[in-house]
Amino acid sequence: MVAKPKLYYFHGRGRMESIRWLLAAAGVEFEEEFLETREQYEKLQNDGHLLFGQVPLVEIDGMMLTQTRAILSYLAAKYNLYGKDLKERARIDMYADGTLDLMLMIAGTAFKPPEEKETNLASILEKAKTRYLPVFEKVLKDHGENFLVGNNFSWADIQLLEAILMVEELDASILSDFPLLKAFKTRISNMPTIKKFLQPGSQRKSPPDSHYVKVVRDVLQF
Amino acid sequence: MAAKPKLHYFNARGRMECIRWLLAAAGEEFEEQFIESPQDLEKLKNDGSLLFQQVPMVEIDGMKLAQTRAILNYIASKHNLYGKDLKERALIDMYSEGIADLSEMILQLPLCPPNERGAKLALIKEKATGRYLPVFEKVLKSHGQDYLVGNKLSKADIHLVELLYYLDEIDSSLLASFALLKALKTRVSNLPNVQKFLQPGSQRKPPLDEKTLEKAKKIFNIK
Numbered sequence: 001m002v003a004k005p006k007l008y009y010f011h012g013r014g015r016m017e018s019i020r021w022l023l024a025a026a027g028v029e030f031e032e033e034f035l036e037t038r039e040q041y042e043k044l045q046n047d048g049h050l051l052f053g054q055v056p057l058v059e060i061d062g063m064m065l066t067q068t069r070a071i072l073s074y075l076a077a078k079y080n081l082y083g084k085d086l087k088e089r090a091r092i093d094m095y096a097d098g099t100l101d102l103m104l105m106i107a108g109t110a111f112k113p114p115e116e117k118e119t120n121l122a123s124i125l126e127k128a129k130t131r132y133l134p135v136f137e138k139v140l141k142d143h144g145e146n147f148l149v150g151n152n153f154s155w156a157d158i159q160l161l162e163a164i165l166m167v168e169e170l171d172a173s174i175l176s177d178f179p180l181l182k183a184f185k186t187r188i189s190n191m192p193t194i195k196k197f198l199q200p201g202s203q204r205k206s207p208p209d210s211h212y213v214k215v216v217r218d219v220l221q222f
Numbered sequence: 223m224a225a226k227p228k229l230h231y232f233n234a235r236g237r238m239e240c241i242r243w244l245l246a247a248a249g250e251e252f253e254e255q256f257i258e259s260p261q262d263l264e265k266l267k268n269d270g271s272l273l274f275q276q277v278p279m280v281e282i283d284g285m286k287l288a289q290t291r292a293i294l295n296y297i298a299s300k301h302n303l304y305g306k307d308l309k310e311r312a313l314i315d316m317y318s319e320g321i322a323d324l325s326e327m328i329l330q331l332p333l334c335p336p337n338e339r340g341a342k343l344a345l346i347k348e349k350a351t352g353r354y355l356p357v358f359e360k361v362l363k364s365h366g367q368d369y370l371v372g373n374k375l376s377k378a379d380i381h382l383v384e385l386l387y388y389l390d391e392i393d394s395s396l397l398a399s400f401a402l403l404k405a406l407k408t409r410v411s412n413l414p415n416v417q418k419f420l421q422p423g424s425q426r427k428p429p430l431d432e433k434t435l436e437k438a439k440k441i442f443n444i445k
Contacts (some may be wrong), residue, residue: 086299
């Protein structure tokens with residue numbers, strides 16, 4: 001029996017959350033080991049598992065994979081969520097990278113000094129409303145299909161839903177000018193694997209709080 | 223006959239240089255349209271050519287591709303520089319991402335306020351010799367092959383050699399204790415396509431000078 005993938009990260013979203021979403025959406029069960037102390041982190045390093053000394057780390061198919069995008073691309077390809085050819089894959093990469101940029105900006109605000117947080121958040125919401133969300137509304141409008149690429153469910157759709165929900169946590173009305181994204185959100189949220197992941201008690205993590213920030217700072221010593 | 227890829231960026235390395243290296247190494251000729259003024263950038267935005275209002279943008283095979291990684295991955299796949307299977311691709315991606323992280327630090331250096339530059343430079347050198355170069359030296363040592371993954375040239379080798387050239391520009395002693403990396407640099411530099419790209423007069427861009435930096439800041443509205 002094939003071992004379940006094992007995720008090594010803090011008990012929070014950070015750079016691992018998109019990986020959790022992708023696995024969950026693909027219906028793949030996974031285990032997690034949560035980093036709580038500096039000692040745990042140093043042990044992973046000393047065991048030689050962290051290629052560049054960093055997490056996320058995912059143990060899968062006999063590999064110790066690090067680097068968020070490398071992990072995401074591997075999973076997308078493995079679970080047939082990467083389009084049917086090179087050109088579809090290029091578009092999925094383009095959309096997924098854009099949404100990941102946005103989500104990492106949001107993840108970063110938790111670590112900004114208090115006096116910068118508000119302006120930082122405002123600028124991110126501005127980017128979401130004017131740079132990112134309109135793009136995806138237009139993509140859906142132009143082809144009139146249910147999914148972003150190739151009329152088929154892909155990694156790009158999972159990332160977009162994750163990003164939409166993350167932005168909505170900051171501004172509940174953010175989709176008010178984007179009717180197709182609203183419909184998209186409902187449609188993708190209702191897919192069985194995703195619906196399950198959105199239930200309380202799933203492995204989905206909460207937004208970062210001060211405790212999370214403290215643990216990360218303590219473990220990574222910054 | 224298929225049109226040559228067309229690169230939209232300003233006339234400098236920035237985030238487009240790794241794409242130029244990869245196309246050159248793959249032997250795919252390309253054209254460049256340089257953004258020289260804020261108006262040039264506005265026009266591209268208004269034409270709807272820039273997916274997220276950003277460059278790099280590469281017109282290739284009927285697509286207008288944005289996002290550096292998406293562009294690089296497409297070119298690599300197209301030219302068989304992405305390994306033979308998913309696992310090799312994962313390794314190539316992992317190595318490429320590490321290289322990109324260090325390259326990003328070097329890319330950001332000119333934008334750093336002058337009083338912080340010394341510290342940033344020291345950090346780059348420390349990360350290079352302490353975190354990144356040892357990893358790749360070890361990979362090459364562990365299998366004793368000519369290239370990082372699967373005994374075959376891949377995008378990871380090209381990105382790494384490009385980075386080695388930049389580290390050499392920063393401080394030529396950085397590579398001193400990495401014999402296998404030095405050998406990789408020589409080996410890849412001697413590949414016909416790369417050798418051609420390394421000649422004067424190629425589309426390879428020089429280090430950023432003050433004048434070009436000021437121009438770029440104007441175009442992209444950076445303070």
